Amino acid sequence: MPPRLNIPPVTRTILLVLTVQSLLNAAIRYRQWTSNSNIVIPYLVFVPQLSIVYPWTLLTTTFVENNVFTLAISAATIFHGGRYLERAWSSAELAKFVAIVSVIPTVLSFATLVTFFTLTGNEGWTLTVIAGTVSLQISLLVAFSQLVPAHTVTLFRGILSLRVPRFPILYICAVAVLAMTPLMTSASFFLATYGFLTSWTYLRFYKRVFPDLDSSQPTSLRGDASETFALAEFFPGPVKPVVASLSTAVFDVLVSLRICTPFSQAEISAARGDNNFIQRTAPGGARAEAERRRALALKALDQRLQAAASNSAARSQPTSSTPPPPREPTGPTVQTQPGASTQTAMTTQPTAMLGETNYTPDNEGMDKGSA
Template structure:
């Protein structure tokens, strides 16, 4: 009996996955049509020199799908659609895999509403900043006839890595049959550094800017603006706080430990400047403690079971509820033991206080307190 194939993707992740495929195919079709339509106007002597790679040549870019500097300003929706367009099969396969695994994990971890907000921030803002860089460049030098289009999922890929660093920083990924083991918290810096180096060497300048702005935008949003749910290990109850104040998600934590003494003063100075400019609000000590406590609670569970192939949504929620219940019972047991120890320590002190008080009671008071113990008959005779 044939088994039924289950895609097992949350709604927004499924939409993003299909949009990546559909827009990339549509972009390739429109590029091919523009290229073939231009062939009759090319002289026969130059036909052999006509570039056949219509997928990467900037002259065949589609300005109402991809973000083409100068030309796409009339199509504001391209700041979002450009993020899901890939120009070749390799990059399309990579972006589809990132959406499949990273998207379904984050959507189930955060919920649909928070995941949608993150997608909007991580896709549009890096594209807008990259567009501004190219606009300034074209204004400074002579604008080419066919400027380089801005497109691809690199900004969102950097954002997914930053998000995983926040949620499961100590989870280890094994590569090449366990010959290489890398913890997830190192992936954002490695990914961004690789694109920064490849920009000057390979000429992939758009990848440089998209990955860099995607990394910074995602971290700033998750660090200072996203509503985070904090779980108290003492009571098991949840509370909401804006941003993530934990020490493990500070900017310097993205770099190797040996660089922290050199980078920490610089990062602290930049942070103080941003606070003075009212760009971000400083975290209180209670917020930092709550953030660190939440990180500790997440790390106890390891990689959440929502990545598993199952009716995993309910299973993951049950596992999370059981974990929180166990933490609450453990905290309650610790409090009861502490209260019992305090009562045991305070009992001799209370007894000594009672003895001292009884020794200092005046004799007249003792006599007065003894009067009510007389019989009712004696009381009546005394009144007569």
Template sequence: MARINLPPLTRSLLASLVLFTLLNFALRPTPDWREKAEKPFVSVGNGVPYLSIVPGVSIIYPWVFLLATVVEQNVFGLIITGLTIFYGGRYLERAWGSTEFTKFVLFVAMIPNLLSFLLYAFGYLLSKNEAALNTTISGGIAIQAGFLVSLKQLVPEHTVAIAKGLVRMRVKHFPAIFLLANTISGLLLGTETAMFLAWFGFFTAWIYLRFYRVTPSISSAATGDGSVIKGDASDTFSFAHFFPEPLQTPIGSIADQVYATLVSMRICTPFSAEDIDAGNEQASARAEGGLPSIMNPNSRGGRGGTTRAEAERRRALALKALDQRLHAAASRPQVPVPTAPEPAVLSPHGDTNYEPEQHDEPQKPAS
């Protein structure tokens, strides 16, 4: 039987999810134990205010803005979040390292919870509806959205087979399907809290990975200069590419206008041409298949004996990209070479190099 080896943070997240979900179940305020036993399968609220976010109470428990992410209110949510952390967390922590994965989880866990809390607080101020203050905000929906965004960045063309291959879907389509499902459920079934967390988690993960996360450049693997890239300016990770192709053009135009406005307000720093080229090179390198499989992270690019082979592959890609740039740079100045001054400059050098031969030629017709 194969031994399941989990990275440290992924293992801690799974243990925290089970522990605090069970603790929330035990401390949940319910009239009797029969209702307490039934609610975990169907409940979407009534969380403990010092474990989950309850806008009217939890302001005095600031730790819940992080802790609520690993508190599920029902068994279905526990299973989904557990599988997400087991497969997605294991994959991302091995691909990024524990330090980078920790920073990503902190961003994707806390910011959506805080934004959802503020949304319900402002909703109460506008409507005076006390239901907004008693809503329970918890669960791993934001982490699920964030993991899907990061997997779309790392392995967009990876195909996942569902139901023994009856349904096959590429990873790059998962974020849009996830957002659509939570939006429909929020509007029709009343699970608007999950809808808000899904969208906030999506935006938080994309903004962090697009503009702020620092990663080593491909050339640093070959040259060892320690150069880094801030964000991911690749074309395939643009906002419009998260949606189906018929929607990419209108969404892209709107996103470009928003981006230009943020740049003019100096909220965002515009990407340079070098940033875009570097981002596209990174995306191309990932598309070559250097990362492991999601379901079997030890299959390729793991921490075992393939580490050296992976480094060699990346070094070869970096050298190839550098060679292409050198050829492109060398070919550019050759365009204006055939100009009038060039022969005049070259001919004196020719005369000085072959001075005896050049003087002999005009003497022949004189004799």
């Protein structure tokens, strides 16, 4: 009997909706297909010029794929990524995350296409289909980069090794190339870019993080102030200084506009691991969070181990160099004392001992004199 797949509820629902909507989209397009027509379904996928009267398409369009190739990749990504994050975060947190990274990139892509139409007058921009799980897939990669920033993936038997934070940028590059082919629309590149920025912004500044039950932290915190999750960490080394200075300038502007708030001292301390802060999540979340914190705590842990080893060596040094004092000689034990000595001690009168007092009653002395 084959093993039963254990898929959490939110991940299972997303896979079901993706499969049903993609098959429905394919069936409708097949029935209406002609050689001279480009069929779109504005009540299922989002088309800027046609879907304004169908507001639910801002969410449903994310779970529609137009071909078998992208559908297979989407299903595999959601199956593995969704299961991992749902067990690490909880079902409610994953559902909230999926809704955010589905709707906001679609709205931003819609605004971008309308802007291009305004600038160029080309109506083709407003007829571009905004659909697919591109924004969701790259958001899952960003979430993995937060949970396991130090993890390295080895490809082609060790020929290529990449850290997890490099994958979102590589994904955007791959989507930019595929957008030039019939496999993806030109809007896919905008979905990938806005999905990356939306998911990183939410995880960096807004996602609630709860302390572990054994922690002394009284309240929940928001965001992730760790240095390993900075925006510049997703880019190659030569580009990091430029991205860091640019992101800092944008953040300062957002703070001045009161859109974002600076991190508190408690959040910075939690990110550095100064107060043993661990996120309280569903089973398995503590392990994932601990793996993320491990990259930040390796240096401090090494210093503590060295200090403990030196203190232990200092305590054991005089003990090992100084010989133990000689033991005082003791009398024979009960087992080694001869039986004759024991019998003599029981039948003879005890000898006088130092400090012993002999008491003789007066009547006994008078009886002896008269005798």
